[in-house]
Amino acid sequence: MTAGASSKDILLAVSHVSLSFGGAKAINSFSFEVERRSICSLIGPNGAGKSSMLNILNGVYVPQEGLITYNGTTFERMEPLKVAAMGVARMFQNNALFGKMTVLENVMAGLSRKAKTTVIEHALGLPRARQESASFELKSDQAIDFLDLNPYRDLVVEALPYGIQKRVGLARALVSDPEMILMDEPMAGMNKEEKQEMSGFILDINKKLGITIILIEHDISVVMSLSDRVVVLDYGRKLADGRPEDVAKNPEVISAYLGTVH
Numbered sequence: 001m002t003a004g005a006s007s008k009d010i011l012l013a014v015s016h017v018s019l020s021f022g023g024a025k026a027i028n029s030f031s032f033e034v035e036r037r038s039i040c041s042l043i044g045p046n047g048a049g050k051s052s053m054l055n056i057l058n059g060v061y062v063p064q065e066g067l068i069t070y071n072g073t074t075f076e077r078m079e080p081l082k083v084a085a086m087g088v089a090r091m092f093q094n095n096a097l098f099g100k101m102t103v104l105e106n107v108m109a110g111l112s113r114k115a116k117t118t119v120i121e122h123a124l125g126l127p128r129a130r131q132e133s134a135s136f137e138l139k140s141d142q143a144i145d146f147l148d149l150n151p152y153r154d155l156v157v158e159a160l161p162y163g164i165q166k167r168v169g170l171a172r173a174l175v176s177d178p179e180m181i182l183m184d185e186p187m188a189g190m191n192k193e194e195k196q197e198m199s200g201f202i203l204d205i206n207k208k209l210g211i212t213i214i215l216i217e218h219d220i221s222v223v224m225s226l227s228d229r230v231v232v233l234d235y236g237r238k239l240a241d242g243r244p245e246d247v248a249k250n251p252e253v254i255s256a257y258l259g260t261v262h
């Protein structure tokens with residue numbers, strides 16, 4: 001393979017996407033690309049449009065303008081079920097776990113869209129349903145193992161420390177064998193140690209499993225250490241886009257974002 005732009009393997013290309021709520025433009029002709037197997041961070045001040053962009057990518061929001069190309073196919077809008085079927089998983093900002101259920105049950109929930117058996121088949125204990133449950137459990141245990149969650153496997157999620165709950169959210173995203181994971185502030189509210197731990201798992205997922213990651217994160221040191229590419233949003237517009245070390249030196253970025261505390 002030769003070096004240079006032509007050798008890039010682009011998994012996702014967002015082209016001139018705009019999104020308005022009423023009269024207010026949350027995203028304004030925004031374009032960026034994500035290379036396969038890379039970690040791309042979206043950063044910017046509060047309200048810049050980062051979460052809205054993830055919501056467009058997983059089909060929750062429909063942009064008024066622009067195109068999204070994923071794996072060579074171009075879409076005017078994404079649809080949640082199709083996005084999941086295409087191998088895009090999401091880790092939520094608020095975690096959205098089932099608090100009264102165990103870690104294993106929560107992780108298995110990440111496989112629900114792959115289920116081929118019905119509730120009735122399960123209620124009747126039919127062999128097909130039992131086989132599917134067993135295979136889902138095996139798969140979930142692999143994700144639990146990969147993220148060192150074995151000690152918590154059978155514990156109810158709401159009783160677990162916050163950092164572990166976030167990791168369960170990551171395991172639920174991971175269990176479906178995604179090609180790409182969208183992560184909305186996976187380290188929000190964590191202490192330094194928890195952030196280091198989570199950063200290590202994100203790197204493992206990227207490097208060992210080859211999963212492409214789009215990360216929204218406010219902690220700049222985390223962003224700088226994890227990302228292959230950093231895209232800066234400000235009031236819905238792209239302010240900068242490049243390698244972390246270059247973006248960190250960009251004067252516009254420094255004055256709009258990096259110089260302020262968030």
Ligand SMILES: Nc1ncnc2c1ncn2[C@@H]1O[C@H](COP(=O)(O)OP(=O)(O)OP(=O)(O)O)[C@@H](O)[C@H]1O
Binds near residue numbers: 025050
């Ligand atoms: N469902 C919605 N209805 C109306 N306005 C919305 C909606 N979702 C987002 N917005 C607005 O769109 C803009 C971008 O919000 P968004 O949450 O995408 O920003 P963000 O960069 O993720 O912010 P934060 O870092 O605080 O999470 C904001 O002005 C926000 O108020």
